[in-house]
Amino acid sequence: MSPLIEARELSKRYGKHLALDRATFTIESGRIVGLIGPNGAGKTSALRSLLGLTDYQGHLRVLGREPLRERTALMRDACFIADVAVLPGWLRVDQAIDFVAGVHPKFRRERAMALLEKTQIRGEQRMRQLSKGMKTQVHLALTMAIDARLFVLDEPTLGLDLLARRSFYDALVNDYMDETRTILITTHQVEEVENLLTDVLFIDKGRIVLDCSLDDVARRYAAVAVSGTALEAAREMRPFYERRTLGKTVLYYENPDVDRLRQFGEVLTPSVSDLFVAKLAGVPS
Amino acid sequence: MNNTSWLIRREFWENRAIWLVPSVIGGLLLLGAVFGHLQFGGDIFSPDGPGGGVPALVSQFALSGVVTSMFLVIMSVYSGWYLLDCLHADRKDRSILFWKSLPISDTETVLVKLLLGLIVIPLVYFAIADVTILTMSLALSLRTGAWASSGLWHPTLWLQTQAFWLYTIVTLAVWYLPVAGWLMLISACATRAVILWSVLPPLVIFIGERWMFGTYYFGRELLDRLGAGYVHHAFDLTQSGPGWKTAVIHDHDGDNTITYPQNLWHLLDPVGFFGSAATLIGAAIGIVLVVAAIQLRSRRAEL
Numbered sequence: 001m002s003p004l005i006e007a008r009e010l011s012k013r014y015g016k017h018l019a020l021d022r023a024t025f026t027i028e029s030g031r032i033v034g035l036i037g038p039n040g041a042g043k044t045s046a047l048r049s050l051l052g053l054t055d056y057q058g059h060l061r062v063l064g065r066e067p068l069r070e071r072t073a074l075m076r077d078a079c080f081i082a083d084v085a086v087l088p089g090w091l092r093v094d095q096a097i098d099f100v101a102g103v104h105p106k107f108r109r110e111r112a113m114a115l116l117e118k119t120q121i122r123g124e125q126r127m128r129q130l131s132k133g134m135k136t137q138v139h140l141a142l143t144m145a146i147d148a149r150l151f152v153l154d155e156p157t158l159g160l161d162l163l164a165r166r167s168f169y170d171a172l173v174n175d176y177m178d179e180t181r182t183i184l185i186t187t188h189q190v191e192e193v194e195n196l197l198t199d200v201l202f203i204d205k206g207r208i209v210l211d212c213s214l215d216d217v218a219r220r221y222a223a224v225a226v227s228g229t230a231l232e233a234a235r236e237m238r239p240f241y242e243r244r245t246l247g248k249t250v251l252y253y254e255n256p257d258v259d260r261l262r263q264f265g266e267v268l269t270p271s272v273s274d275l276f277v278a279k280l281a282g283v284p285s
Numbered sequence: 286m287n288n289t290s291w292l293i294r295r296e297f298w299e300n301r302a303i304w305l306v307p308s309v310i311g312g313l314l315l316l317g318a319v320f321g322h323l324q325f326g327g328d329i330f331s332p333d334g335p336g337g338g339v340p341a342l343v344s345q346f347a348l349s350g351v352v353t354s355m356f357l358v359i360m361s362v363y364s365g366w367y368l369l370d371c372l373h374a375d376r377k378d379r380s381i382l383f384w385k386s387l388p389i390s391d392t393e394t395v396l397v398k399l400l401l402g403l404i405v406i407p408l409v410y411f412a413i414a415d416v417t418i419l420t421m422s423l424a425l426s427l428r429t430g431a432w433a434s435s436g437l438w439h440p441t442l443w444l445q446t447q448a449f450w451l452y453t454i455v456t457l458a459v460w461y462l463p464v465a466g467w468l469m470l471i472s473a474c475a476t477r478a479v480i481l482w483s484v485l486p487p488l489v490i491f492i493g494e495r496w497m498f499g500t501y502y503f504g505r506e507l508l509d510r511l512g513a514g515y516v517h518h519a520f521d522l523t524q525s526g527p528g529w530k531t532a533v534i535h536d537h538d539g540d541n542t543i544t545y546p547q548n549l550w551h552l553l554d555p556v557g558f559f560g561s562a563a564t565l566i567g568a569a570i571g572i573v574l575v576v577a578a579i580q581l582r583s584r585r586a587e588l
Binding site: 048053055068071072073075076079080081082083085086087088089090092095099100102103104105143 | 292379385
């Protein structure tokens with residue numbers, strides 16, 4: 001089976017600035033993938049290309065379609081929330097439901113209503129009357145009621161408080177995700193999503209710097225905290241990053257000899273956020 | 286088709302001014318007809334009234350003409366603004382990212398907005414103008430006690446005026462297609478100051494032509510397109526031939542002779558209009574501009 005998303009040498013240029021620089025990656029069905037990178041790394045450009053919102057260079061297929069040329073057809077099987085505050089202020093909640101129900105063949109009204117019933121939101125309210133958190137709830141209810149195979153979220157919790165963020169991700173994982181769906185999330189706040197993800201794509205300066213599943217992270221990467229005289233010996237095993245913490249130094253390795261590593265201390269699998277920092281910071285001189 | 290009806294509904298949700306503005310104007314006119322000061326009593330259009338001798342067609346068309354033209358003038362200002370704003374507003378408030386997440390093509394979106402600006406909004410104004418005219422006529426008839434003989438109540442004439450205005454709306458839509466296409470193109474590409482961008486390029490061309498060649502062709506064509514050109518192309522104003530009559534009207538200052546058509550069909554010139562180069566070239570330019578607006582729309586997201 002061909003992958004759900006296939007990008008080869010994907011580039012996007014804004015004038016002199018190269019937002020995406022020959023990025024190559026694939027995303028398989030049934031995964032929750034985090035596209036993670038610092039601000040300005042090219043995350044949004046990548047998503048805009050995948051969703052057919054902008055032109056690009058290179059080869060790109062999403063659900064077997066060419067996004068820019070076939071956006072309309074693509075949007076029957078893919079949906080996205082590109083930022084929380086994009087529902088227009090004049091739109092009423094019930095109008096939004098009517099409209100999506102009217103134009104989307106895979107929208108299930110009962111499901112949207114059931115999701116909204118759990119909230120304080122009423123149908124006759126206009127988006128401009130709702131708080132940011134409530135607007136997100138509406139948008140999420142509208143989108144989760146669509147039987148889509150791919151759900152793309154671009155910085156979905158930007159500007160939300162902690163409670164709203166937590167309930168956003170809870171709803172996503174508990175009410176939505178199953179093996180027929182694929183979720184792609186971009187964020188620069190790694191800690192928020194790392195427990196959800198099955199795969200990570202790290203992007204920096206328009207390039208993909210890491211593309212692997214979390215299972216592979218555990219197989220490929222290891223960290224060990226070392227102190228005192230062992231440090232020099234541990235350094236000889238060529239860590240790609242090190243970080244000082246509480247009198248110890250944590251060293252990060254790619255494909256290490258784990259048995260040898262154990263002599264320096266307990267070998268840990270780095271968290272996604274640690275790996276992110278390690279990968280992007282590179283080897284300190 | 287299903288998408289189209291939802292897209293039209295959405296425009297009405299977003300732009301409530303489409304029906305609010307003409308409703309308020311109609312309401313004010315009606316108030317004037319009900320409570321305003323009347324300079325005449327009795328049946329002004331009866332043979333011995335102050336408007337005696339005015340043919341029914343003329344009296345009927347006078348009210349319809351004044352009121353409906355007023356509505357259509359206000360409509361064209363609103364509609365122009367609507368077209369200039371329609372592909373820009375949702376980029377500005379970023380709601381384009383929501384609309385584009387739905388399976389609706391950019392072609393459908395742009396064409397529905399064009400349809401709104403050129404046909405739907407004019408029809409709304411026209412319908413409200415019609416209601417206004419009928420209720421005004423009723424109020425005036427009741428107040429002057431001229432119910433039966435008034436020239437305001439002639440079903441066949443009423444139907445004639447309806448056909449006349451529908452012809453006007455269709456020909457206006459074709460004539461103003463290039464203007465609408467231009468406004469939508471600016472709306473689709475400008476990041477801000479849409480009014481300025483819509484005016485500036487024509488002004489530059491006008492000044493450039495004058496400066497380089499000392500001629501005014503562009504300016505003349507533009508004025509013709511925006512102003513009197515339409516009336517000359519769409520209507521037959523020769524006021525002669527077998528279809529035309531004259532009537533003598535008794536007025537305060539004596540008798541006046543007027544020329545008027547036997548029926549309103551004599552005013553229309555569909556063959557001349559749809560056969561004229563100005564109409565066809567204008568429509569072709571309009572189509573090119575609309576296609577360009579669709580292309581831009583499909584490549585642009587928020588500002």
